[in-house]
Amino acid sequence: MLTADRVIAASLMVFSAYLMWHATVLPIGWEGSSGPGGGAFPFWLSLVMLLASGGILVRSFVSGSESDKPFFDPEMIRSVVLVCVALIVTIGAMQYLGTYVALIGFLLWYLRIFGGHSWALTASITLITPVFLFFFFEVTLKILLPKGVTEPLFLPLYAMFF
């Protein structure tokens, strides 16, 4: 817990320093009678963030260990990481293989392999979800979801509904 606290505080410090550097593209000082420049707001707030996260880091060394409870639940962390990876793979696949292929793959993995559900439940959710999404977003709201290489397969459906 203590190590994680320190790592997070240190990363927040690095991030705020990066934000400060990034904000200096626009003037950060006082621009005569028109008040602060465009970079001032992000710059000085990032400085406060840097100081506050620095304070958290310093405090963790001064006050010592409060609890030695592990930051992650060792039994469950594998599941969390697996879901994060699956999520990233799915979002990556949306651009190239299309939303529907990606989401069907995700649901199949999640329900059948990760969740260990029966084929009947897996199949019904995996099939109903894309159909619902298609009618809700594409047909009703006219929001086209990314199709990637599967675009040609949808042309007959477009012809039918638009």
Next chain:
Amino acid sequence: MDVFSLLMDGFATSLSPLNLMIVLLGVTAGLFIGAMPGLGSVNGVAIVLPLTFIVPPSSAIILLCAIYYGAMYGGAVSSILLGIPGASTAVATTFDGRPMAQQGKAGLALIAAAVASFVGGTISVILFTVFAAPLADLALKFGPAEEFALVLLAFTTFVGLGGDDVLKTIVMICLGLVLSTVGLDLISGQPRLIFGDLPGFYSGISFLVLAIGVYGIGEVLHTIETSKTAPQVTPARITFKELGAGFRAMNRLWRTMSVGSFLGFFVGMLPAAGATPASLMAYGIARSTSKKAESFGKGNIEGVAAPETANNAASTGSLLPMLTLGIPGSPTTALLLGGMVMWGLVPGPMLFIEQPDFVWGLISSLYTANFAAVLINLALIPLFVWALRMPFTVLCAIVLVLCIVGGFAPSQKMHDVWLIAGFGIAGYLLRKADYPLAPLVLALVLGPLMEKSFRQTLIAEQGNVLAFIERPLSGTFIALAVLFFLLPLAKYLRKSPKEGVAPAR
């Protein structure tokens, strides 16, 4: 026109078939979302917001408010039947709700929660109706200086009253504010903080992206980690006999319920406080003023009634500053505010003048939503018992799919979906390290207003910083803000001499 006739006009809007249907739909959806362990009003509103494009803007807000209401009712269901609060706002309901369920009185506890929610909701909506117009009138006098001072005050309440680690709260407020400046500079129009020169950052970071990430993906990750074993659902069936007994029992608790309602409403108005502390406070007051204090925590119906009135009243209370001042009183209302801005309905006093139909339609829909919620809640209890048996893995999979697609829909950019995933994972880690997320979301929503009002004031006053304290209203707000900011310091100074005596646990 007086408030009553305005409200009647509002009912003409909210009782139209479309809006009535929307209220029923929203309340039902909200009840289920609230009843699901882990998902509360804020998660529900974040996940459902992109789906509301399907109805006109004013109806979309009514839908979201109905979901908000329904979720506040629904939170009690999993507190009682599972012993796991449906949302943090229903934590206090588990104290007596769970023991009641274990004694076979789950039905009675659910009735008590529904009735208490209804009483809390109704009293607070009446208070809302009374206070809305005067507060909006007062807010009409606000210039940019007052707006800035008020936003500053909202943030300092997190530092002074939030109860979280002060340094971590400050980090989250600053992070939210800095992220809100990504995109084009409000005054000069020049691009700033365009990370990696990605074109997606030119339009800024939408509040919705952060909210779906933190409250959708982040919440699912948290649920996965904390749900090792499936919880036991206590069966509950409601008969008319029990309904009668429930109403009679509740009829003796008017004092507790009114205290809870008033307390909840006013605590709910504060950005840093809201429904969770309000319900805990109401529970504490009910216990300390009760003649049978020792029966609390062992299944006293009063211990269910008090927090449930307070958390529903608080949810209405937090709508008041959002609608009249444009300053949300809770993360959920911050999302409602963001949604309204997205639809071109900018909350604040001008809304009462320019869009009275919408404002009073919304207020009157709170009455309808409240009424619908209590009926649907009682009628659907068998369905909740069934729905609570749904395995976490099914729920999580569906929520994740909705987050991905719902995150894509508003802007139709994959950039936003990637950001959602990033915010989700970062939010999950920050939450584990006890960084409060509510100030982050509020800061991102209020950031543009804060910067704009600050710089507008300085341009108008030719760079005179004293303008903020010279104007009476803004000066008062700033003074209060300073007070809240110094509060933790004063607490610390008062506590430190004692520390040697009582070692920290």
